[in-house]
Amino acid sequence: MPAKAPVPIGPWPLGMVNAVDDHAIPDEGLLDALNYNIDREGYATVRHTYDLVSDSDSFSALYELDGTAYAVSEGAVGVLTPSSFDTIAAVNGPVGWTTLHGQPVFCDYDGVNLVEGLTATKFVLRPTVDDEARYGLTDMPGGHKVSYWQGRLLVLRGRSLLWSEALDYGSHSPARNFIRFSSNPTWMAPVAGGVFVGLRDDVVFLSGTDPAKFTMTVRAGRSSPGASLVIANTLLSEDGAGQGDLAIWFGETGFVVGHADGSVVYPQTGNIRGLPVVPRKLSIIDERVYAFTTEE
Numbered sequence: 001m002p003a004k005a006p007v008p009i010g011p012w013p014l015g016m017v018n019a020v021d022d023h024a025i026p027d028e029g030l031l032d033a034l035n036y037n038i039d040r041e042g043y044a045t046v047r048h049t050y051d052l053v054s055d056s057d058s059f060s061a062l063y064e065l066d067g068t069a070y071a072v073s074e075g076a077v078g079v080l081t082p083s084s085f086d087t088i089a090a091v092n093g094p095v096g097w098t099t100l101h102g103q104p105v106f107c108d109y110d111g112v113n114l115v116e117g118l119t120a121t122k123f124v125l126r127p128t129v130d131d132e133a134r135y136g137l138t139d140m141p142g143g144h145k146v147s148y149w150q151g152r153l154l155v156l157r158g159r160s161l162l163w164s165e166a167l168d169y170g171s172h173s174p175a176r177n178f179i180r181f182s183s184n185p186t187w188m189a190p191v192a193g194g195v196f197v198g199l200r201d202d203v204v205f206l207s208g209t210d211p212a213k214f215t216m217t218v219r220a221g222r223s224s225p226g227a228s229l230v231i232a233n234t235l236l237s238e239d240g241a242g243q244g245d246l247a248i249w250f251g252e253t254g255f256v257v258g259h260a261d262g263s264v265v266y267p268q269t270g271n272i273r274g275l276p277v278v279p280r281k282l283s284i285i286d287e288r289v290y291a292f293t294t295e296e
Contacts, residue, residue: 011042016254017271029271037288048286059085063097065104070097070115077106079118089113089120096145096156100169107146107155111139112169123153123170140164140172147230149190150209156185161197163211179206179214186225186279189247192260196247198223203249205262219264224250227280227291250280250291 010030015038017029025031028042036044059080061072070088071080072095078087093109104115113120124139143157153164160178165171183200190196194207196219203220227250247258252275254268279294 006045008039008043008045010038010044012038012044013042014271015042015268019271019273061095061097061106063104063106065099066102068104070104070106077108077120086118088115088118092142094144096143098146098148098153100148100153105146105148105153107142107144109142109144109157111142112146112153112155123164125170126168136173136175137165137171138174140170141174145185145188147188147190147195149195152211154188154190154195154211156188156197159184161185161188161195161206176212179211179216187223187228187249189228189230189249189258191230191247191258192244194262196228196249196258196262198225198228198249203251203256203258203264205258207262217262219258219262220249220251220256222251222277223256224277224280224291226294227282229282229284229289231284231289248282248289250282251275252277255289255291 012028012030014026014029017025017031022031030038033044035047037047038044058073059071063070069080070077071085072091073085076087076090077095078085091108096107098105100114106113106115111122113122125134125137140153141155141157141162143155143162145156147154151167153169155162160180162172162178164177165173181197181199185197185199187198188195193209194205194214197204197206201222202218203223204216205219206214206216208214229248230245231248233244233246244260249256252273253266254272254275257265257267259265281292281294283290283292
């Protein structure tokens with residue numbers, strides 16, 4: 001017999017509520033749910049199940065683009081399929097991913113690389129640059145996170161945010177193309193008006209479209225290390241209100257939303273508090289944002 005369709009239960013339009021004692025949770029709130037999705041009206045249905053492709057714990061830094069899955073295993077980055085792992089290149093240290101003009105890009109501590117098929121090409125100084133233009137520039141350094149923003153590559157390395165020259169992704173000035181923080185940043189989320197960065201105790205916003213003129217302000221408190229996404233505004237607003245992409249990260253009150261102008265919204269703060277600030281990864285599945293606990 002065919003499986004029965006999931007039966008919605010509820011509704012709980014307030015969603016999860018842990019900010020009051022258990023006996024005081026309102027009828028519109030839900031204390032806990034395992035493997036359930038809550039829709040906009042508050043109804044809960046059983047979450048979609050997936051088939052296990054591999055029970056190996058040797059894959060990390062997973063990244064998907066246009067149906068191709070990339071990962072790191074045994075010191076190399078490669079393409080992951082249900083039956084194989086095709087190596088692209090050896091890597092040194094943690095790996096971060098971004099997309100540049102529809103192509104996957106990864107960084108490690110040795111540099112930043114463009115992936116084409118099973119080939120990785122490192123971004124370096126263009127050989128056509130003359131000596132005068134080359135003065136003071138080096139190959140674009142690597143790090144543990146990379147993003148493409150405003151015609152530049154941004155890289156987190158140690159306590160610094162580094163950036164490439166404009167439209168010259170392999171060129172970097174170690175004398176001027178960086179900003180240094182008070183602690184090691186664990187994530188960044190570029191939006192139209194600047195870059196949100198997660199530090200040990202704060203989330204800061206680097207305002208501006210020219211990195212050389214960034215102004216830094218504290219916008220939020222502690223966030224889960226590594227837990228950030230940049231998403232289309234329409235994913236959170238049915239009418240697409242607002243301008244540009246949104247930054248999403250995770251904190252003690254659940255998800256936090258950063259707008260293109262640097263303003264911050266706490267959509268769950270009235271219902272959720274005291275969540276552990278531990279390393280997490282955010283992912284979008286079927287237009288939902290999920291926060292997964294990770295080890296770093």
